[in-house]
Amino acid sequence: MQTKPFRIGTRGSPLALAQASETRARLMAAHQLPEEMFEIVVLSTKGDRITDRALSEVGGKGLFTEELEAKLLTGELDFAVHSSKDMPTMLPDGLELSAFLPREDFRDAFIGRTAPTLSALPDGAVVGSSSLRRQALIRRRRPDISVITFRGLVETRLRKLEEGQVDATLLALAGLNRLSMTDVVTELMDPEEFPPAPAQGAICVESRIGDRRVLDLLEAINDRPTFDAVSCERAFLSALDGSCRTPIAGYAVCDGDHLTFSGLILTPDGRQEHAVQLDGRRRDAVALGHKAGTTVRMAAGPAFFSDWS
Numbered sequence: 212m213q214t215k216p217f218r219i220g221t222r223g224s225p226l227a228l229a230q231a232s233e234t235r236a237r238l239m240a241a242h243q244l245p246e247e248m249f250e251i252v253v254l255s256t257k258g259d260r261i262t263d264r265a266l267s268e269v270g271g272k273g274l275f276t277e278e279l280e281a282k283l284l285t286g287e288l289d290f291a292v293h294s295s296k297d298m299p300t301m302l303p304d305g306l307e308l309s310a311f312l313p314r315e316d317f318r319d320a321f322i323g324r325t326a327p328t329l330s331a332l333p334d335g336a337v338v339g340s341s342s343l344r345r346q347a348l349i350r351r352r353r354p355d356i357s358v359i360t361f362r363g364l365v366e367t368r369l370r371k372l373e374e375g376q377v378d379a380t381l382l383a384l385a386g387l388n389r390l391s392m393t394d395v396v397t398e399l400m401d402p403e404e405f406p407p408a409p410a411q412g413a414i415c416v417e418s419r420i421g422d423r424r425v426l427d428l429l430e431a432i433n434d435r436p437t438f439d440a441v442s443c444e445r446a447f448l449s450a451l452d453g454s455c456r457t458p459i460a461g462y463a464v465c466d467g468d469h470l471t472f473s474g475l476i477l478t479p480d481g482r483q484e485h486a487v488q489l490d491g492r493r494r495d496a497v498a499l500g501h502k503a504g505t506t507v508r509m510a511a512g513p514a515f516f517s518d519w520s
Contacts, residue, residue, distance in 0.1 A: 216247060216248050216249055216250040217238075217248060217249050217250070217289045217290070217425070217428065218250050218252050218287070218288045218289045219231055219234065219235060219249055219250065219251050219252060219288070219289070219290060219291070219292060220252050220254060220279040220282055220283065220288040220290070220291035220292070221251060221252070221253060221254070221279070221291065221292050222253070222254065222255070222256055222275065222279075223253040223254070223255060224364050224365075225364065225365070225366065225390060226294075226364070226365055226386050226389060226390055227292070227294075228251070228253070229389045229390060230292050230293075230294065230389065230414045231251050231292045232251070233312065233389070233414065234292045234312065234414065234416060234432070235249045235251065237312065237432040238428065238429075238431070238432055241431035241432050242428065242431060252282075252287075252288060254278045254279055254282065255278070256275050256276065256277065256278045256279065275293070275294075275297045276291075276293060276297065276298065276299070276417075279291040279293070279417070280302070280303050280306060280417070283306055283417065283418065283419060284303065284305060284306065284419070286419075289418070289422075289425050290309070290416050290417060290418040290425055290429065291416070291417045291418075292414060292415075292416055292417075293414070293415050293416075293417060294386075294413075294414065294415075295308075295311065295410035295411075295413040295414065295415040295441050295445075296383075296408045296409065296410040296411045296412075296413075298410070298415060298417075298445075300445055300448050300449040301449075302417070305419055305420055306417055306418070306419060306420065307417070307418065307419075307420050308415045308416070308417055309416055309417070309418045309425070309426055309429050309433070310415070310416040310429040310430070310432055310433035310438070311413050311414065311415050311416070311433060311434055311437040311438045311441055312413070312414040312415075312416075312432060312434060312437065313434040313436075313437055314385075314412050314413045314434070314436075314437040314440065314441075315384070315385035315388055315389065315412040315413070315414075316384045316385055316388065316412055317383075317384075317385065317402065317407045317411045317412035317413075317462055318384045318399050318400055318401075318402055318407060318412075319345065319381050319382070319383060319384065319399075319400040319405055319407060319411075320381065320382050320383070320384040320387055320393075320395075320396040320398070320399055320400070321379060321381050321396070321397055321398035321399070321400060322369070322372060322379060322380050322381070322382065322395050322396060322397055323378065323379040323397045323398065324372055324373070324375070324377070324378055324379060325378040325379070326378070326379070327397040327398060328397065328398040329349065329352060329353060329379070329398065329400075330352070330353070332353065332356055332378060332379060333378075334355045334356070335355065335356065335357065336356045336357070336378040336379065337356070337357045337358075337359060337377045337378050338356060338357070338358050338359070338377060338378060338379045338380065338381070339358075339359050339360070339361025339368065339371065339372070339376065339377035339379075339380045340358060340359075340360070340361050340380060340381055341360055341361055341362040341363075342381075342408065343456070343457065343458045343479060344408055344458045344459060344460050344477075345381050346358045346458070346479065347458035347477040347478065347479050347480070347481045348405050348406075348458075348460070348477070348481065349381075349481070350479075350480055350481035350482075351477065351481030351482070351484070352404075352405075352481075354480075354481065354482075359377065361376075361377060361380055365382060365386055365387070365390060365392070368380055368382065369392075369395060381400070383407070383408075383411055383412060384396065384399065384412070385411065385412035385413075402462060402473075403473075406460035406461065406462060406473060406474075406475050407460060407461075407462055408459075408460060408461075409441075409444035409445060409447060409448050409459065409460070409461045409462070410441045410444050410445060411462070413437050413440075413441050415441070416429055416432075436465040436493075439463070439465055439470060439493045439494075439496040440462070440463040440464065440465050440470070440496070441463075442496045442497050442500070443463040443470060443472050443496040443497065443499055443500035443503075444461050444462060444463050444472070444500060445500065446496070446497045446498075446499070446500025446501045446504065447459075447461045447472065447474050447500040447501070447503050447504040448461070448500075448504070449500075449501070449504065450500070450501045450502075450503070450504025450505050450508065451476065451504045451507070451508055457476070457516075458476065458477040458478070458479055459474075459475070459476050460474065460475040460476075460477075461473065461474035461475065461503070463496065463499075463500070465493055467493075468492055468493050468494070469490065469491075469492065469493065470490070470491055470492065470493045470495075470496055470499060471488070471489075471490050472487075472488065472489050472490075472499055472500060472503050473486070473487070473488045474486065474487045474488070474503045474504070474507060475487075475507075476507055476511060476515075478515070483515065485507045485510050485511045485515070486507070487503045487506050487507045487510075488503075489502060489503050489506075
């Protein structure tokens with residue numbers, strides 16, 4: 212019987228803490244355990260400390276996970292809670308994504324200061340975003356406006372917006388929901404026109420492969436539709452060697468035993484794109500995602516990737 216608290220690793224941002232707290236609450240309810248059986252351990256990551264440059268310039272997605280994963284591998288943490296879209300497609304040997312919480316809304320939210328919608332922004336307006344995907348999608352729809360790199364915590368970006376550094380920004384609706392900050396949203400983006408990042412809106416739990424004590428604990432909160440959808444999306448990313456240097460969008464939707472996947476790759480200027488949509492069985496989620504990635508990579512050709520990798 213477990214007598215020491217389970218140690219839950221997380222970053223220290225308000226959103227990361229909200230996600231870790233939600234995970235703890237679900238585990239407490241599922242296993243009828245008191246709060247003191249779960250210790251939330253906050254770690255600072257390189258991605259948190261470097262805020263003046265785009266992630267693509269300083270190492271990509273692993274910047275938000277390396278410190279947590281190091282503590283997992285030494286046994287100092289029992290499991291770690293992450294935003295799934297921050298996770299590299301290749302994990303360190305010995306670690307796996309063992310559970311996903313029920314997915315939040317995966318749409319992007321537009322937050323306008325000088326106009327309520329992307330289409331209503333005046334010519335020459337400035338939009339801030341740290342995401343190459345969002346930057347490319349903005350340029351695809353509005354090549355007349357300026358897009359600048361805009362990093363920081365949700366609260367920091369909203370403060371910069373209020374100060375007038377930009378006319379608008381975009382954030383994940385899921386994060387705003389978890390922070391009870393949806394009142395700032397002025398437009399919800401249609402995922403068919405402005406598709407989300409793969410795995411957006413899903414909280415994942417990373418743990419050691421084969422640690423039955425932890426895996427049995429986490430199984431009770433694992434949401435299978437989210438697990439299958441995100442596994443499909445991550446397979447799509449993996450087939451494209453997706454990282455923070457590549458504008459890639461994609462989302463899967465489960466309906467009973469059926470799964471539908473829509474994917475898109477773009478050049479950073481938004482002028483070229485290749486889309487794919489596949490349907491299949493949920494049990495084949497990973498194979499479908501890989502097939503979608505391979506299909507779009509072959510359609511685009513090597514030159515497409517060499518120009519923006």
